[in-house]
Amino acid sequence: MHHDRSRFSLFALVVLYAIASSAWLLGSDRLIAELLHQSNRHGFVPLVTDLSWIGFSCLYIIWLARRDRPFSIQLVVAAPAQDDSDEQSAPEAHVASQVNPHDAQLYAELQQAIQRQEFRLCYQPIVLLSSEDLVGFEALIRWRHPIHGERSPVQFMPLVETTDLTAVIDAWVLEEACRQMKWWQQHYPIARSLVVSVNLSGQQFCQPNLVTWVKSILDRTGLPAKSLKLEVTETTLMKDAQLAVELLEQLNQMGVKLSIDDFGTGYSSLSYLYRFPMDTLKIDRSFLNHIDVDGEQVELVRTILMLAWNLGLDTIAEGIETPMQLAQLKSLRCTYGQGFLFSEPLEASEMGKFLKKCQQANHL
Numbered sequence: 001m002h003h004d005r006s007r008f009s010l011f012a013l014v015v016l017y018a019i020a021s022s023a024w025l026l027g028s029d030r031l032i033a034e035l036l037h038q039s040n041r042h043g044f045v046p047l048v049t050d051l052s053w054i055g056f057s058c059l060y061i062i063w064l065a066r067r068d069r070p071f072s073i074q075l076v077v078a079a080p081a082q083d084d085s086d087e088q089s090a091p092e093a094h095v096a097s098q099v100n101p102h103d104a105q106l107y108a109e110l111q112q113a114i115q116r117q118e119f120r121l122c123y124q125p126i127v128l129l130s131s132e133d134l135v136g137f138e139a140l141i142r143w144r145h146p147i148h149g150e151r152s153p154v155q156f157m158p159l160v161e162t163t164d165l166t167a168v169i170d171a172w173v174l175e176e177a178c179r180q181m182k183w184w185q186q187h188y189p190i191a192r193s194l195v196v197s198v199n200l201s202g203q204q205f206c207q208p209n210l211v212t213w214v215k216s217i218l219d220r221t222g223l224p225a226k227s228l229k230l231e232v233t234e235t236t237l238m239k240d241a242q243l244a245v246e247l248l249e250q251l252n253q254m255g256v257k258l259s260i261d262d263f264g265t266g267y268s269s270l271s272y273l274y275r276f277p278m279d280t281l282k283i284d285r286s287f288l289n290h291i292d293v294d295g296e297q298v299e300l301v302r303t304i305l306m307l308a309w310n311l312g313l314d315t316i317a318e319g320i321e322t323p324m325q326l327a328q329l330k331s332l333r334c335t336y337g338q339g340f341l342f343s344e345p346l347e348a349s350e351m352g353k354f355l356k357k358c359q360q361a362n363h364l
Helices: 002-006 010-026 030-043 044-053 054-067 082-098 100-118 153-162 166-189 190-195 210-221 235-239 241-254 270-275 295-310 323-331 349-363
Strands: 118-126 133-145 147-153 195-198 228-233 255-263 280-283 312-318 336-338
Touching: 002 241, 100 133, 100 153, 100 166, 100 270, 118 166, 118 349, 133 153, 133 166, 133 336, 133 349, 153 166, 166 190, 166 195, 166 210, 166 349, 190 349, 195 255, 210 228, 228 235, 228 270, 235 241, 235 255, 241 255, 241 270, 295 312
Parallel strands: 133 195, 195 228, 228 255, 255 280, 280 312, 312 336
Antiparallel strands: 118 133, 118 336, 133 147
C-alpha cells in the first residue's frame, strides 16, 4: 500500500498546490473549506486520498503559514517571476547604500579587505546521516577585520550583494574553494570522492558568461567538475526561470552538481522545480529549530522531503545541533546533513586534520 501511495501523480500534486496556494493568497479560510467541500461532492477527494496523500500535507503547510506565519513558504504553481518589482527595488537599495553613512563606511572597508586579502574560507562538513560518514563540505566566507576582528557574513554580505563587489568576491570564493579542494585531493585520498559546495549569489548566477566563468576556474585549478556543487537559492532561480533552466542544463552537462539552497524560504513554481536539473534540495535551518519537540514542524519537513524524493532529489538538512534533531531527521529519512553537532566550520588547516582523521578511520 505504501509503495502504491508513493507513486502518486505529479498532476494531482500540482492541482493540490494550486488549490492551496490560491486560497492562501486570497486570504480565505472559507475558500479552502469550500474548495475541499466541492471536491468531495465531485469525487476528487477519494482520488487525492488514494494517489496524492502527500497533498494534504501540502495543504497543511499553507494552513500553518496562514495561521502562525512562522515560515515563508509560498509555492505558487506556474506563477510568473516578479521581475518588475525586483528591478524597481534593486536600484533603490543601491541608492540607500550610497547615502547611508554606515553602509558607505562598510563599503569602503570591504574594498580595503579585498585589496588586503582579509577574507578567508572556512569549510563545514556535510555527512551521510545514516552512517555519519563525510561526503563533502560547504565553503563559507569569513572576514577577519583588522580592528573589529571576526565579522560574520550576515554583517556584510547583504551589502555586498547589492553592489559591484559581488562579482569580485564570488570569483575569489569559487576559485579559492576549487583550488583548496584540488590540493586536498592531491594529499588525501579520501578527498577524491568528496564534493565542495559553493554558494552563488543571484547577481552572479544571472551573468550571461556564467558557464564559461565556471569552466575557466575548473580548468585553472584542475578540479574535476564532479567535485564541485553550486548552491543557488530558489528565489534566484525564479527571477528568470527559463534562463535558469538553460544555465543549469549547461552546468549539468559539464558535470557540475547543483543544489537548491534554503528551500522553503522563497517562491517556487512546481512546474519549474520539475524542470530544474538539480541534484540536491537543501532544507533551510529555520525548519529544524524545533523539529525535536514540535509536531507541526516535523510535518513540514516530512512534506518537503517527500516532494524532494518524488522529484528525484537528495536532501540536505542544515543547522543540525542536537542528537534529538539528528534522530528525527534519520527517522524521516533525510539523506545528508550539516551542523554544529558534527562540526563547526573549520579553517583550511583544521579541515586538513579532519580529513586525515577520517582517512585513518576508514583505513585509507
